[in-house]
Every structure is written in structure tokens, then in C-alpha cells.
Amino acid sequence: MPSEEYVERVLSVVERIPPGSVMAYGDIAEYLGFGGPRQVGWVMSHYGGGVPWWRVVRADGRPADCHAGEAIRRLRSEGTPFREPAGDRIDMSRARWDCQPD
DNA sequence: AGCCTGACAGATA
DNA sequence: GTATCTGCCAGGC
Numbered sequence: 001m002p003s004e005e006y007v008e009r010v011l012s013v014v015e016r017i018p019p020g021s022v023m024a025y026g027d028i029a030e031y032l033g034f035g036g037p038r039q040v041g042w043v044m045s046h047y048g049g050g051v052p053w054w055r056v057v058r059a060d061g062r063p064a065d066c067h068a069g070e071a072i073r074r075l076r077s078e079g080t081p082f083r084e085p086a087g088d089r090i091d092m093s094r095a096r097w098d099c100q101p102d
Numbered sequence: 103a104g105c106c107t108g109a110c111a112g113a114t115a
Numbered sequence: 116g117t118a119t120c121t122g123c124c125a126g127g128c
Contacts, residue, residue, distance in 0.1 A: 001126070025110055029124090036124045037110035045109050056109080064109035 002039055006032075010043040013099060017055040019078040021097035022090055024059040031099045055080075061090040 013028055025037035025044075041064070044053055054071035057063045061083065063071035068088075076082065081091040 029110090038108060038124055039110095041109045042125080043109095048109080053109085058109085059111055066109060 002035065002043060006035065006039070007043050007047050010040055011047060011051050014044075014048070014051040014053065014056055016099070017052060017097055019055075020080050020095070022055045022057050022075070022080060022092075022095045023097050023099065024057060024092075026059055027096065027099070028056065057090055059092070061092045061095075062088070063090075 009032055010028060013023070013031060017023055023031075025040040028040045029036050037059075040056070044056055044064075048056070054063065054067075054074040057071070062068065063075075072082075072088065075090065076087075081094040083089045083091045
């Protein structure tokens with residue numbers, strides 16, 4: 001179990017992801033400078049209910065396997081760039097957010 | 103200690 | 116394009 005503080009930090013970053021952008025699990029871990037992608041995934045699976053969880057995706061641009069349909073629907077509705085023509089993966093080169101402050 | 107699990111990532115075939 | 120393997124970090128048994 002990660003510390004409460006770690007959970008809070010992960011959630012605070014996810015909350016700040018603007019509509020139309022996404023971050024990979026590994027990106028968040030790298031930004032925090034602690035833990036790894038799997039730790040972020042763990043936090044999301046247990047505490048991600050109150051944040052825009054659909055903006056956290058795998059590094060290859062595909063949402064987590066267990067809720068792919070729901071996430072893609074939400075992302076498309078907020079204008080996230082997808083790779084055409086398939087449209088099943090996000091265009092990471094355009095959608096990835098660096099967690100740069102406003 | 104040893105092995106398994108996970109909303110992961112990168113390299114390789 | 117897919118399938119597999121290994122590495123990763125933290126935790127459970």
C-alpha cells in the first residue's frame with residue numbers, strides 16, 4: 001500500500017489533466033519522481049473514482065483494458081485526438097500532457 | 103527467502 | 116499488425 005500522501009499526489013495530478021489531453025501511468029510516476037507505472041495503476045484502481053480516470057491511459061495510447069469502451073467514449077466526446085482510421089488508440093504525440101502548470 | 107499478482111512499459115520476434 | 120518476455124515497484128502469502 002502506498003502512503004496516503006502518494007495517493008493524494010497521484011489524484012491531484014490526474015485532476016489537473018485538461019480535457020482533450022491525457023497522461024500515461026508512467027508519465028505520472030515519472031512526474032512524481034517516485035514509484036512506478038504499476039503503483040499509479042494501483043492508486044487509480046482503488047481511488048480513481050473521483051477524478052477523470054479516463055484521461056490516464058497506457059503509454060501506447062490505449063486505455064486500460066478493463067474499461068476501454070467507456071474511456072474511449074468519454075475521450076472522443078471531449079475532443080481528444082485519436083489515431084485514424086482505427087480510432088481505437090489515442091494519438092499520444094498530440095494528446096500527451098506534460099503536466100505543465102497553467 | 104521465494105513466488106505470485108497488478109487499470110504498466112519497452113524490447114524483441 | 117500481434118504475441119511474448121523481461122523489467123519495474125510495492126504488497127500479499
